[in-house]
Amino acid sequence: MVKLLYVTANPKRPAVSKGMKIGEAFLETFIKEQPDTEITHMDLFNLDMPWMDADLISARGKMGGFGVKIDELPKHEKVKVKKMHALADEFISHDYFVFVSPLWNLSSPAVLKNFLDNLFISGKTFNYTATGPKGLLKNKKAIHIQTRGGVYTNTPMEQMESGDRYLKIALRFLGIEVMDSIVAEGLDAFPKMVPDIVAKAKQKAVLAAEEMARSTIQV
Template sequence: MKKLLYITANPKGLEKSKGLQIGESFLDAFREESPDVEIKKFDLFTLDFAQMDADLVSARGKLAGYGYTLDQLSEVEREKIVKMHALADEFITYDYFVFVSPMWNLSSPAVLKAFLDNLFISGKTFEHTPTGPKGLLSNKKAIHIQTRGGQYTGTPMQEMESGDRYLKIALHFLGIEVLDTVIAEGFDLNPQKVPEILAMAKEKAKAAAKELAKYPIAVRL
């Protein structure tokens, strides 16, 4: 059975978050197209995952460059690195990924970057080669649904957006193919047009869901 991981980074909840409402429209359309795909949700504001603190950085360095074994790490280092690998191991089992996040201060909520940090594991999600790093998560597809209060597309502000760009860079690095982002913007600039912007974004999300569902994914043995 194919699997989709739906990852959200918005603490507002469905009733208040426009992005999550757009995301639900995406899921409804995807389920209609691919009812046999298993869907799991990660709310990054409630998910328990390892943070890149001093202990985790130390554990990674010891295992990667200094020849330590897992048993030679301190108890807290071992606990955090095991949690990190467990999350990456689960992430790898999915075929499709949907990220839903708002644009905060030119980027994404920090919790999204913290989550992605757990996925960069040499030998598991990417490998070093003579010609540079190579992502190991090929034959997987992802899409980002992003809401913005301002208007960035087609304006001088476009180059200042870094949340969507970083997510695409990170996923491409891991070998994942990323579809065009579903962007809903201008909510704060045009309060009177919020219903219209939201409705248009939901239609874009539904179309994107149908496109994602068409991509063939190899059956895991």
Template sequence: MTKLLYITANPKTDSKLSKGMQIAEVFLESFKREVPEAEIIPMHLYEMDIPQIDMDLLYGRAKLSFMGYEFEQLSTEEQRRISAMHALADKFIAADYYLFVTPLWNLGSPAILKALLDNLFITNKTFTNTEQGPKGLLTNRKAIHIQTRGGVYSNGPMAEFEFGDRFLTKALSFLGLEVMDSIIAEGMDHHPKLAPDIMAKAKKRAAAAAKEMAADKITS
């Protein structure tokens, strides 16, 4: 079955309170029309226990990757932390399509999104090192990012300070995913009177992007 992982990094889990999720709902409706058999799998990061890179996870991963340890040689806590990391990565890998929805906070995405990505960078599972450099292993998958911004960062003096969308899309590309052009709704706090028009245009782009994403169906 075709699977789309719907990842939100926002403590607002009610779409009535989140402009990004309102745009995402239009995307998902359009995608389901194109791929009615698709399974939409929500992943609301603020409702999950995302493994953080602490001492146990840091050393457990190092022992397995280049220190010559076997999994059974790790401490009980290291085994637990590594197992949680791989379980999360396995859930991510099992999908065919990915929809990320985040706000822009303090020049970047919420920290919990970085925590998720930290669990996805696993040598010989999601990427490998070759003589030509790192190579992503998560090919034949598509991803798109919906981001809402109170200010304007796509151009002007703040453009060089946007690290949320830029980091996410580069990280996903590194892992081998095909990343579509992001859907950005920005300036709604700076220009509140324009917010309805900004949202309407973003929703229109979302519907079109979903149709484009589904055009070349991925076979799991």
């Protein structure tokens, strides 16, 4: 049995979120290809996760720079670090990852960036080596489904988009193979075309899900 983690970063209900409708088309197709897949949904707007605050920065500095063990940290730091490690362990236990998020003000919602912050743990998800950092999350595959109000692809705005770009950089840093993103854009710029834009994105999602489900992952 393989495990798929479905990560959504949108405060809207699935019934009204265009991105999650596309995501559902992806999941439905994936399940048809791999019926025994175990799917876990993480709604980042309702997920209790640590935020990178003074306590976590202090704890990570002690652990990374001075070799302090988790159980040697002050209680208020230890609680947050253990919570961070538990979230990372949950993430690592999956084989496939589907991220669904909108583009807000040129980037992703803050909850998605914070979620990724919880995954960057030296010795767990990556290692420092003589030739630079090396990701440890091999034999895993991810894809990003992103909705955009404006049009960025092949326009002067393309270089300003930093949500999809950062997510792919972060996942690849951790060693995960990342597929081409599914992007539905122009949703605010062309409201009358929304049904067509979403329909075309769903078609791409179906094809991507078939490709991902048929790929070989060592479990």
